[in-house]
Amino acid sequence: MTRRSALSISLLCFSFTVAVSQAVPHYKVDPSWPQELPNNWTLGQIRGVAVDSTNHVWVLNEGGADDDEGAAKTPPLAECCIPAPAVVEFSGDGKVLAAWGGQGYVPSWPESPHGIYVDKKGNVWIGGVGSPWNSDVGTPKPIDGQPWDRQVLKFSAEGKLLLQIGKPSNAPVNNEDPALLGAPSAIKVDDAANEVYIADGFFNKRVVVYDANTGAFKRGWGAYGIPLSKVDNSTPAVFPAGRPDLSAPPSKQFGSLTDIAIAADGLIYVADQINDRIQAFTKAGKFVKEFSVAPQEIGYESAWALAISPDAKQRYLFVTDGASGLIRVFDRRGGTELNKFGHKGRDTGEFTNLGWAAFDSQADLYTGEVHFTRSFDAVQSALSGKSYTPGGRVQKFVRAE
């Protein structure tokens, strides 16, 4: 929230307000992005969106409705369509450049991939949240002997597995154990320090940092920067129901971490979805501040994904609110909500379950909606045993001046 230096003193107050309101970025959809997918492909649920240093857009997707994937059945049920590989690389004008990955691609491919990041060297990082959390709100399902996703994978841009941190396991939750993650949901790399930061996660409640080359554990912390020894190992929190208790003190622990962002000034931002809040830390894990995001929201909550604006000072923190179908624009330093944009719906430029956002270097914004609606088709689903949760959508937004 800096003011323009040329403002005269007498106009300071008035101009300050104007400068801020004018500067808050506004966006409009680019309806032509992406172009038609090749090979009769359809995207499944959008599990992550990242932009690399060449402004290519990487989309992590998996799992769609059977009715959208008729051509992949045996025998084929229709001409349309075939699930795209899990990792799809798009050019800035929306052409598919490459695609790889998916169930069975490597033995430790996550049961439910979640979170993608491409570091400066072009390596592709993927997390996964297959766990009791890979289920509907309020009804975590126990896994029948299937290992939970406790790993982060690093691939070359071409899809060669380079490094694995953690491994699939059913071992009890242990936030002090750096050898196993706990449904890691998002990843960012500090290229200068060669360190990878992991939002860990959906059933651990911590941020952990590893060497990006060796995978050696460096450090970690919980909410408010508490040491890992003080992080709660109890069962993961459930998305709450009922009326939010706005008078209750903020939780001392993370609820569920859905995203992590690294600012150029060295601050680490973490989205704590269940607790409707964002916490900021130094890279060493010292707590700096927290701010709440639409605390009146309950159920699927409000703080889903983070994207730091690419202006020189990184003035804004964009927070996707998937429950309400909009993006809330925060003053990154002050933590106040300056603006919100978007509208829930399926029309072009609207948002359904908006789970991801990423900027390219030109401040174009890419969004990922996790999935389109499920519904009433629960009845048909029960009759047929088919999946009726359709894939999501990626969209591109450009600055509207």
Place this chain on the structure above:
Amino acid sequence: MTSVRVLLMRLFCVCAFPLLAGAQDAPRLKVDPFWPKPLPNNWMVGHVEGVVADKDDHIWMLHHVRTMDHPQDHSEMGRAQHPPVADCCVPAPELIEFDAQGNVMQAWGVRGTTPGWPEAARGLAIDKQGNIWISGNHAPDRAVLKYSQDGKLLLKIGQTTNQAGLGLLAEPNNQDTTLLGGPTSLIVDDDASEIYIADGAINKRILVFDTNTGAFKRGWGAYGIPLSEIDNSKLAMYNKSNGPYDPMGTPPKQFRGLWAIRLSADGLVYVGDGKGNRIQVFTKAGKFVKEIFVARGTLMLTGTVFDIAFSHDRGQKYLLVADPSNNVIRILNRNDGTPVGKIGHMGHNAGQFDKPAALGFDSHGDLFVGEVHFNNRIQKFVPEK
């Protein structure tokens, strides 16, 4: 573990425009991604089951609230919960009138509030006087309803029953013309004051009634068979004892699931037997003329004909067919059914489709497409210059 490098240039020629296979005058349409405007009042819509332009080129959209909500997370009705769980949304009334610019002019049609309103609204037609005709395809919705433009109930054909739930719970009766069976699509012949009903989500027949009195006029089954020869077994999709269906085998003698009925300017009745992957054509008297198969080998339960529209040229040279199993609008020669092009492809972005289900042209030749699971939206396509 090798990466798949994809060569694309050749593939992108398909795009959102019709493939032109020797059909230079086939409709070429491109999406207007900014129609309609965002809905007011935090409204959200469910399956879009009907799209019709009235004489003023206002677009009427029928959608189905019951399809919206997910029973566990209420992800689309967060504001309608007690207490609200999110800023958005509340269900919109099921019938929405847009002006040509995509602004909402009015909306009504709420189960329990609007007299007679069906549980699962499906068919939509507007007659020359501007009356709105609605049907529904769940077990209680055994009627077609005629409303004034402001929602006054004027006429009921058939009966509303106390039976609850999906159409599959209801018993077909193709001989009883006092009770409809899953009427899914409607069209009015204004000159003759007759309404044509595809009575086809429970029953397997076409029925015609007087639009003023509601008196039964005539009816028929597949290939024009009399009502007395229509069998009363449940539709194949609900009846697992029917065994596997071979769409390339002998065409079924009975309708398999009707989703569309349309009248051409030259006086023919086009019936979309969606689950039979075919269109049957009749005279207005019910005499069978021909049948046209649409992606005949499709095995997906939804079939290939959710709605039919006639191209906007004077001779209505082409049929446009909403194919929900393949997520395209197919363009066929109306005369012989030869495929000449497609509009769109699977997806959730602008100009793409995920279960297109309703088609309507306005007087300028702009095409409006409604989608059901999973896109639940209306899109506008304008003729390319």
